[in-house]
Amino acid sequence: MLNIQSGSTEFWRAWNHLLRPVSSRVETPRVKLSRRWKVLAVAAAAVLGVGGLPTAGAASAAGASPVHIRFSTGGATPPNEMEAAIFSPELQKKGILKGYDKDYTLSILTASKGTPQTLSLLAADQIDIGTLGFSTIALGQAKHAIKGGFSVVVAQFVDAHPGYGANAYMVLKNSGISGPADLKGKVIGTNQLGSASDIVLRAWLVNHKLDPRKDVQFVESGYATQQAALNSGRVALGTFVQPFEAMEQASGKAKILFTTAEATGETAAIAVVARNNFLKEHPKAVKSFLADWVAGLQWLAKPENRTEAIAIMSRITGTPTNVLGLVYGVKGKDYYRDLKGCPSAKALQNGIDAMVKVGDLKTRVDVSKLIDASYLPYPC
Template identity: 25%
Template sequence: MTARPRAIRSTRLGDLAGMMLAGGIVLSATLTGCAAQPASGAGTQPEAPAAEATGTPAEELRLGYFANVTHAPALVGLEEGLIEDALGDTELSTQVFNAGPAAIEALSAGAIDATYIGPNPAINTFVASGGQSARIVAGAASGGAALVVQPGIESADDLAGTNLASPQLGNTQDVALRTWLGEEGYETSTSGGGDVTISPTENAQTLTLFQSGELDGAWLPEPWVSRLVVDAGAEVLVDEADLWEDGEFPTTVLLVRADFLAEHPETVRALVAGHVASVDWLAENPDAAADVINARLTADAGKGLSDAVIDRALEHVEFTFDPHADTFEQLLQDGVDAGTSKQGDIDGLFDLSALNAVLEDSGEESVSAASLGTE
């Protein structure tokens, strides 16, 4: 895979980072999850930046996210009350999703107003709607994805005839796997078969199948990379960060329904202010982050992560409100080449005006939309 374009700006957290992403495109999927409400957590809580904008505040904001830590700005923002505080009188309700397609279906149906999600489903819904469905208003996480394999698989040459998993057909890691395999000379098919079989599989099941020897490997986001390495003896064959210039590529963004943004820009700016406060909290509280993340994971998924898994996962993800917009043309082309995306124009995908207004109020540097929308 050729080196990717360099992203504009990010917030490096040193030893801190976050975990899992499970994005996807609008394919068949079942909406699952439960409502979740903010609770108090550990650590020093920063004051959310001012959230002022013209427009009518919404009575309610319905926010989607996944119970994994590449969605840590959502997890921390809810657990520490940062997003709720920034929204003021607007009621916050939340929905936990297991996969990107379900979140996109909910967003498209008007069942939620915003969601944390992977870049490829955000691209796909924008292209499929002719630019009418949604806007990316901020980044959330960068990095934290890899191809892990059974011991004994030492290079791409060893993958012929193997069975590899991805989280969801057309999700961000699925596209990355198909793209990389194509560049290594392998043919794959979205309907199964090919030189290497790719089996879209729910992440927890991937761990079980890998442990039983029914899978040879998987391209996954954190914490599932670390789960397979720590709990199942997997080895990292490809760290996706090595395929992008400076190791920077988006794994999670904050996506808002376009109609909601048009009707309630003040509320969107408040959401973004809470999101920025959450990213700042993660940067300022590395020692407390794992506990707060695990507290939210336990509330949402019933169980947190072991210390070994979460520590390893946190070393491989960077939390940032920069969406790395200059990578999105490549991400679109990768999806087209993989057979999971349609070619289209993504000009207008980004509206970073609320983000940059919040950053300006805080005296921070603005973020670029890479000529793909409003700054």
Template identity: 25%
Template sequence: MLVALVLLGCSREASAPAGGGADGYEKLELRYEAGSGAVSFPELAEDLGFLAPIKLSFVGSSISGPHNIQSVVTGDTDFGGAFNGAVIKLFAARAPIKAVIGYYGVDKEAWSGFYVLDDSPIKGPRDLIGKKISVNTLGAHSEFILKEYLLRNGLSRDEVNQVTLVVLPPVNGELALRQKQVDVATLGGILRDKALERGGVHPLFTDYDLFGAFTAGSYVLTKRFIRDNPRTARKFVEAVSKAIDWAQTTPREEVVARFEQIVAKRGRHEDGYALKYWRSTGVAGKGGVIAQSEFQVWIDWLVRDGELKQGQVGLGDIYTNEFNPFWKGGP
């Protein structure tokens, strides 16, 4: 399936007309998917004026990170983002992509937990054998974190496979947990905070417990896009990096107010209520600079899990910081 997506993406990109734009940029419009009621860093970059004269073209709501980056491969969008483990898996399936900037992550303010009811018999990792856990999608952040937790605590591969992952929209996770349709719910951001306000639940563990602060996901471009649109690619990464840095260094209240203004004026008939619960970018590197360890840890994980062969994926092939002005201490 992934190989078919790769071939389709190559054909669509190859048929795109070549041309130049203002200031020598090869493309002046970038297609993308995004979440409802949220503001992505490319959207923030455009609003702050960092991306001009390039504009964004919203083509639809994002279902998940893996779907988001597959849309880049098929040529339906120009950029997309996902958990780094998902980026590695798609790259290993011969997708011609390259990660160019980190855009979300985990820190003491931005983290996700695996929640159980206060009266749940689940007290530790072995209690999860045979249980159901809600995740937003398969093959992404939550699945990797869960499996790492189980393996670190001595479960065998066979025992890990006895834990059932149930794909649910994140907004439905708390209700499914309270109605005991699942035994554990993955909750983060506003969904985590509202669940804790209502009480009766607590985290069994969190991604911050396991890894501390780290950038977890990256935006990707296709290698063809970078080759054919080098100035546009650099401008995109520079603009997004400046937007991330702005959010990293600006008081939280000002960032939230800017997000609310963006959602209000773009007219997508969406609810921006969750923006009030925004706490942090979660991005570890200044301006989204990618650290080698943020990909190496998941390459090693997939090798141990038997999904990759040793040496199958090289760090130099899968990501680059060359377009990021904050790399090597800049600007």
């Protein structure tokens, strides 16, 4: 499994260079790149099937097995998005992933710019399956962004499910901010305009009679950098998903101003979608992939495996095990995850309806028509 962290400007210079036609590359002045980013750019090309390298299903088309699946995250890590833990080397070695290397192989690209980047990759046929936010699901459908369409095939987590954890929007304890009125004229940190957590944030502002376009200023910053932005004073409010919320809570410097529960209610911030053309071409591989997804998710959720699961997530994220231990598997702190992988139409719809409220979507999208749970191993 290849996992490429693609947040560097130099990486994207290399990546854009590789995306050009060969003739264009010859005529264009040579881009000077460090050896490290040349290697990563070529690796990314291998993952996404550009520059003459194998694309998804190439082995299958040649009559060989397994099918190669190109997957992109939405930019988050466990215990937010779970694929890195599910398909980790640790679970592979345990034999939990029965179809891995038999029915399918997997490459994972990290979309450091959030789910809008994942949608762009799906639309360009550079990945087959990926994590989208409810916002990018709605926009992708409204704009018919993906040729042949797409389907929601497996859940990630539900934010603010009753009795479970919720994404938090935090301010410094010494900031003097105690309510929405105190944010007027302030700079607010969001991971990316138009993302799921950004829609929730702006819906909360609208609920409290603040105009997101006039009353506040937004600064885009990845989830991993929200803590530094808030603590340094660059933003007055930061957007925190797990495990970064737990890390900021542990610092003792910040407090929660509001959560998703107060903004939109129970919301499926993200879910996994697949291009319909890929589903039709490789149903067996997708079913095997999702069977392993559910098996891995269930193994990670077992109380007797909690210590090892936290250790796996700590290795992946760099978050100390004691911080993850404050969240993962702790009811009231951790997110709700359906252990059969079943997507929640209601929770996704709550987020999409919030888009209409803030003016990001003119016409309501009925997400229930996009859900296809037939590839999951258990009935929903």
